[in-house]
Amino acid sequence: SKPSEKIVVATAANVQYVMKEIQQEFEKESGKKIEIVVASSGKLTTQIREGAPFDVFVSADTKYPEEIFKNGGSDLKPEVYATGALVLWSKDIPETDLNPQILATGQVKKIAVPNPKTAPYGEAAVQALNALKLYEQTEKKLVYGESIAQTAQYITTGSVEAGFNALSIVLSPEMKGKGHYILVDSSLYKPIQQAAILLKHSETSPKKESSEAFYKFLYSPKAKAIFKRYGYK
């Protein structure tokens, strides 16, 4: 199909691994082509507001899609397609020793978290540290990654001794087997809900129908199963 008829899916960076598989599955099922454009949720939101030619926006949280909805970028309210899980991850500390308490000890000099201002996993990590009453002891050790991917780089290159990240990243094929991780108790942070939104199309748009189809597919059991394999709930 022509490029102009491809569905363009704006995808938050940390969902891109799953999206690849979703894309394959959808293309197989529907015969329609998808183009995935990856950037941070904030950038994509700004671009959508300024008229970027995207059809569906798959965000890493609920805040950005709601912002778009409020600004009239869509007729449909955003919907949560998956809920993420937070992990504590380290390159060198063995799984048996890995627990939140170790962060307060001298063994850990730096802790990487995604920027809590922009990344939902970062927000969750800070919530968890607070809930464990570890925040004050560890605040000085925190370094902030611009994105979940950058935080993963800090951890896997050994630039920090440990850090928080998304289960989906740890399970991704690229990161498999790099270091050790434990799941953080999900009661310690608010659920990390990730929402998508179907962007406005004119009635005559050739892509209107296929975009709707893709949007629907995101919430299908087939997609759910893929999300699950990547550690989403």
Added chain:
Amino acid sequence: MEIDFSLPGNSILALTGPSGAGKTTLLRQIAGLAIPGSGRVTFGQNQWLDTANGIHLPAQQRHIGFIFQDYALFPNMTVMQNLEFALTRNRNTELVGHLLETAGLTQLADRKPHQLSGGQQQRVALARALVREPELLLMDEPFAALDPDMQLQLQDLLLKLRRERPFTVILVTHDMGEIFRLADQVAIMENGRLTRIGTPGEVYLNDKIEGLLVYGEVLTLERNNETLTIHAWIDGKIRQLDIPSHLETQMQPGTRFTLHFGAGNSEIRVLKT
């Protein structure tokens, strides 16, 4: 600077005077490269500058040739290209070859300026200024870095070109021979003013000095057979002179004397101290 002079058409004016007098500045003002606080410049029928009436013809339209004291050759062009750059459309392209030839530059036509000696650069600057067949040629010490032969050759070229097609020349120079050889008029500039202007004869020959007097001081005196030889300090240097033997008693070490070249005879006169 306060300058006021006019010049008959197609004549050669030599501009001379002490270093820093303002010769280059005057030349630049005539060329339109510098603008005086106030003043007027007229060439033939054309008003080039009149500060009172806000007239200021840019250098490009004055149809002049200018030879800079530092040559100002274009470093990116070869000698040939420097000359060709000066060509206007519909102009005599043969002139370029002719000028190169006369200035002895044919062999160097493909060199860049930084591959030339000082005198070669000066010749290129001269040739380049002539390519345009200017009506007024302004030259800032154009022959200073040249050997006497080349000087004569280029001065002859200049005179020859003026015979073929008359044009006016203003030339800054310090060389008296050049002034007498080339100039119809000479102007002496001092401290930003023209102190004298006239033909070389008018300007200089009233001030002439009769004969030549050279001062000296005896250092040693020696007699060899008939001849008397002294070493003397003359004109800043030690020189050996043979002198008439009757001067022996007068010319003892320490004596000051003059040598006088007069009408065919030299004389030695002892100075009283």
Added chain:
Amino acid sequence: MEIDFSLPGNSILALTGPSGAGKTTLLRQIAGLAIPGSGRVTFGQNQWLDTANGIHLPAQQRHIGFIFQDYALFPNMTVMQNLEFALTRNRNTELVGHLLETAGLTQLADRKPHQLSGGQQQRVALARALVREPELLLMDEPFAALDPDMQLQLQDLLLKLRRERPFTVILVTHDMGEIFRLADQVAIMENGRLTRIGTPGEVYLNDKIEGLLVYGEVLTLERNNETLTIHAWIDGKIRQLDIPSHLETQMQPGTRFTLHFGAGNSEIRVLKT
């Protein structure tokens, strides 16, 4: 280039010859600014260059003064700073003031080079080269852009400084008067070779002449009855001389000649051009 010459210590050599002959190149090689393909340079007891033995003393250690044809003043420094830059520690700081004074630069001490006229720049270059009290002074047309008075004045300064502290000078010049006034030896360079070397008399008159030779150039010639009167440019002044009438055909304007003061008689000899 094929050059082979030696020079008595503390003498003045004038290097002359047509434009492009290689004078500047030779000077640069002596200074260590250019390296010849092969050759040797010795100064006094010191080996400066010996390509066969891989000896090459850098310019800094040759203790020379060099006056560039384009002056090479430092644009970022004032006149004073240009001179002070040349001072070595433990050196005569009074000399700077003295040199400024003699070169007529005291008033201009705070100017930058681009605010100076051509001749003023040349004087700064000369003064700067002398600050270091070099043992060998290499000068590339150092007086070319100066008026005759200033030329004489600076030539006198040079001679005076040499009287106080002898040093060797090699000087590129095209000015015959300068050669006769200053040079102990003159070398003519043509096409990269020294074609002649000797005293000015030997070189220009083919005569091993002793005594005083004064150089002149005929400006005008006049016959009044029996006497033949010339105006000539001699030693920086226009002088009127009466000359033997048989010289009429030879002493046309433009002729270069010498006055020789020998054994009681002066002689006029015409120079070949």
Added chain:
Amino acid sequence: MTIHPFIHSLIQTKLDFQPLLLTFKLASITSILLLVIALPIAYWLVFGKFKGRGVVEALIGMPLVLPPSVIGFYLLLAFSPSHWFGALIEDWLGLRLVFSFQGLVIASILYSLPFMVYPIRAGLQSLPASLREASYTLGKSEWQTVVKVLIPNCKPAILTAFVLTFAHTVGEFGVVLMIGGNIPGVTKVASVAIYNEVEALNYPAANAYALVLFAITFIILLLVYSINNRLLRVRQPA
């Protein structure tokens, strides 16, 4: 025979060459257009008579001061059809600058302006005044003087400006990502592709892209500098 795993992974990576082509297309167009724009600006800064040159000079440097993605953000706002400027361009030229190649070119030009202007300005400033004057006395117009005399005589400066601009546009991605929207074949240049691969934690692909970009640009610069060094050898009299 054993192959280092890094090289192995490089060989195995299938590269998409479109972003690379797009990069060099963008860099070439930007550099050439910018040269044309920057020359008169630099000339005016050096030889112009206007008093407020210092202000303009400082303003030209401003694109350097803000992070690229922030400049991209402001350009996005300005280029967007809902802004008067974007609307104007769309009305007049029928061109939408956001998410289009033309928009990238304009953004890159704005962003790289100081890289082109400043070095050329410095080059023109250090030419001796007599070169210009000599050309004027030969009857040449200001334009001829600039083209035939001034520009050829500050080649090292212009070369520096061009190289800085070219290389900088190759490496630029903040602005491009923001107003380009990462659309394959249109605005997805190599730097964005590398960024994406790194973000996707797909290091072998990122390395491969980086290596190719590096190698091509290195060869270009090497050629440029070798030619330059041959042409502009420091003067050494024979």
Added chain:
Amino acid sequence: MTIHPFIHSLIQTKLDFQPLLLTFKLASITSILLLVIALPIAYWLVFGKFKGRGVVEALIGMPLVLPPSVIGFYLLLAFSPSHWFGALIEDWLGLRLVFSFQGLVIASILYSLPFMVYPIRAGLQSLPASLREASYTLGKSEWQTVVKVLIPNCKPAILTAFVLTFAHTVGEFGVVLMIGGNIPGVTKVASVAIYNEVEALNYPAANAYALVLFAITFIILLLVYSINNRLLRVRQPA
């Protein structure tokens, strides 16, 4: 009285000045250190005898070619204590380069190298050879010649280099973001702060930061250029 909402939101924004201070500290230190490093490199590129200069010249330009965040990524690998280089530095100097101000300085120096070297190189290249030679004949060492003659006489080029480097370091954020880790007071510079605010869709704060950064740098550049224009006025004989 009504106030434009943009200005209103600016006034209401409480700015954290620490990132701004940190930015100018980083930019100053980087520019000064880089000047010291770049001068000998540029000198050697122009006057050195070594054949392979073209290669070195091209290599110096390479930091421009890769997207900053990618350079940051490679630097992160190198600086990390698990890499031999990072380990060496930590062992020898007790300095961890990742997430430290020192690391930012080193990264900025590497990243801005071409901005400093290239213009200075072009400036040195266009000086007449006789200046150097004159200094040598006056018995001055190579060092004295460089310091007293060559550097003062290519001021416009050095100024350009300095301004480009300074402004570029102010605006740089890709590398800084990557190896700095965004730590308040240590590595969170203004450009990163602006970036964060834009990402968080907190535009008034971003605008306020951008404006302050803009204003301060504008004033600095304006001063620099005014002084420069006064000092280096194009030669106009009286």
